[in-house]
Amino acid sequence: xxAGGRMTERKNVLERVPVEKPPFEISLIKKAIPPHCFNxxxxxxxxxxxxxxxxxYMFYYLASTYIPLLPHPLAYIAxxxxxxxxxxxFMALWILAHEMGHHSFSEYEWLDDAxxxxxxxxxxxxxxxxxxxxxxxxxxxxxxxxxxxWVPKRKSDTLFSEILNTGMxxxxxxxxKLLFSFPAYFLINMFGKNYDGFASHFYPQSPIxxxxxxxQVWLSDAGIVVVxxxxxxxxxxxxxxxLFCIYGMPFMVMNAHFSFVTHLQHIHPSIPHxxxxxxxxxxxxxxxxxxxxxIFNNIFHHVTNAHVIHHLISTIPHYHVVEATKxxxxxxxxxxxxxxxxxxxxFWRETMECIYVEPDEGAEKSGVYWFRK
Numbered sequence: 578x579x580a581g582g583r584m585t586e587r588k589n590v591l592e593r594v595p596v597e598k599p600p601f602e603i604s605l606i607k608k609a610i611p612p613h614c615f616n617x618x619x620x621x622x623x624x625x626x627x628x629x630x631x632x633x634y635m636f637y638y639l640a641s642t643y644i645p646l647l648p649h650p651l652a653y654i655a656x657x658x659x660x661x662x663x664x665x666x667f668m669a670l671w672i673l674a675h676e677m678g679h680h681s682f683s684e685y686e687w688l689d690d691a692x693x694x695x696x697x698x699x700x701x702x703x704x705x706x707x708x709x710x711x712x713x714x715x716x717x718x719x720x721x722x723x724x725x726x727w728v729p730k731r732k733s734d735t736l737f738s739e740i741l742n743t744g745m746x747x748x749x750x751x752x753x754k755l756l757f758s759f760p761a762y763f764l765i766n767m768f769g770k771n772y773d774g775f776a777s778h779f780y781p782q783s784p785i786x787x788x789x790x791x792x793q794v795w796l797s798d799a800g801i802v803v804v805x806x807x808x809x810x811x812x813x814x815x816x817x818x819x820l821f822c823i824y825g826m827p828f829m830v831m832n833a834h835f836s837f838v839t840h841l842q843h844i845h846p847s848i849p850h851x852x853x854x855x856x857x858x859x860x861x862x863x864x865x866x867x868x869x870x871x872i873f874n875n876i877f878h879h880v881t882n883a884h885v886i887h888h889l890i891s892t893i894p895h896y897h898v899v900e901a902t903k904x905x906x907x908x909x910x911x912x913x914x915x916x917x918x919x920x921x922x923x924f925w926r927e928t929m930e931c932i933y934v935e936p937d938e939g940a941e942k943s944g945v946y947w948f949r950k
Contacts, residue, residue: 590916593847596945599859601908606889610904614897619683621896622676625878626692629669636663641823656822664830665876668838671700671831672878672895678708679891698800700831703763705793706778710769710785715891718861719843719850721934721946725770725785726762727843729850729934729948738933742950751928754840759832837924838877841868842884844927846948848914850934855944862888867902867915868923885913 640659644652673682677693680686690704697704710725717723730737741750754768761767766776772784779801781794811820845866851857865888870881880887883898886905893901906913916923934946 590918591846593947594849594863594914595911596849596855596860596943598857599863599912603859603889606905606908609908610890610893610901614893614901614904615890616897617681617683617892617894619685619688622673622682622894625896626670626673629666629673633663633666633670636666637823656826660822660826660830663827665834665873667700667827667831668834669876669878670696671702671835672880674700674702674704675707675711675880676878676895678704678711681892681894694797694800698797698804701760701801701804701828703778703794703797703801705790705797706786707763707797709790709793710778715862715888716858717856718858718888719848719864720856720861721850721852722856723770724861727768727840728770729844729946730932732933732935732949734933742932747928751925754836754928755833756829757832758836834877837920838870838881841920841923841927842866842880844931844948845914845916846927846930848948850946852944852946854942859889863909863912863914865914867913868920869917870920885909 674693674696677689694704714725763778781791878895931948
């Protein structure tokens with residue numbers, strides 16, 4: 578038992594989490610976490626960075642050196658294996674750069690930003706643009722008006738609640754999310770907050786940003802331009818096919834990982850969203866989900882199985898988040914959501930069941946919204 582209520586182990590993972598004001602504050606949560614969990618070790622963080630870079634180079638070397646030597650039937654098998662493995666490491670590196678944007682990589686913010694800028698730019702992600710919008714996502718998590726990403730649709734949006742609310746429509750949306758939501762989010766703010774005006778992470782005058790942030794949006798764009806020019810040089814010296822096989826397809830795999838993981842972090846039948854009447858920061862931060870990805874928990878630096886703590890305290894390094902999560906479960910009680918449903922099954926369930934949000938009948942003024950189908 579804990580301050581949050583009943584025991585956190587549930588038999589029914591679809592049981593709704595409590596929506597009453599939590600009987601604990603963030604200060605109590607911080608006190609329960611061992612002090613060393615807040616330490617950001619440059620040496621330890623660098624180990625994971627070089628581990629991922631080493632894996633990335635190993636896959637590149639094996640693919641570029643040996644796959645061209647294979648007979649065609651084996652090459653047709655080897656290339657997809659490479660694409661999945663390299664795309665998975667791309668995602669791991671992307672997550673480390675995301676950590677750098679939260680200043681949880683080291684004690685030196687300038688170093689975090691420099692490394693994050695290089696890594697995210699190389700993965701066609703506008704580092705500072707995303708850093709700023711993602712910071713607001715953490716400030717406004719699960720707010721229907723102000724959250725920045727995976728903002729759910731309402732029943733009044735008939736394209737989603739009626740036209741696409743079929744078996745084929747669900748399959749279509751799953752494909753769109755996995756293949757296109759990553760670039761589309763940055764380009765045109767797909768699945769993001771509804772802004773007045775053109776919202777794009779590449780547009781310095783976008784309403785996503787304030788005046789103090791616009792110069793660094795230009796810098797983010799410059800990083801992408803440099804990488805695109807490097808791609809042009811690669812195509813000129815090698816070929817477009819070579820770039821597609823070595824970088825393009827792993828990048829698409831990373832897209833799918835990104836959309837799959839972030840979707841399952843924030844979409845769940847038992848997790849509420851709030852309008853301005855019901856929303857407050859700690860309610861929103863608790864409205865996220867931890868899941869078990871098996872070996873990928875470690876590869877993805879535990880953004881999968883320790884995401885709730887990340888929304889409560891985003892500066893804890895990834896190598897401490899599991900320990901920190903265990904330390905606060907007794908406090909969170911039923912406010913903590915963990916779902917061990919196999920992830921492929923969970924993704925399809927959430928795609929089928931979580932179409933739009935509406936308040937319960939008779940609770941229209943509660944400010945609390947639940948997923949419907």
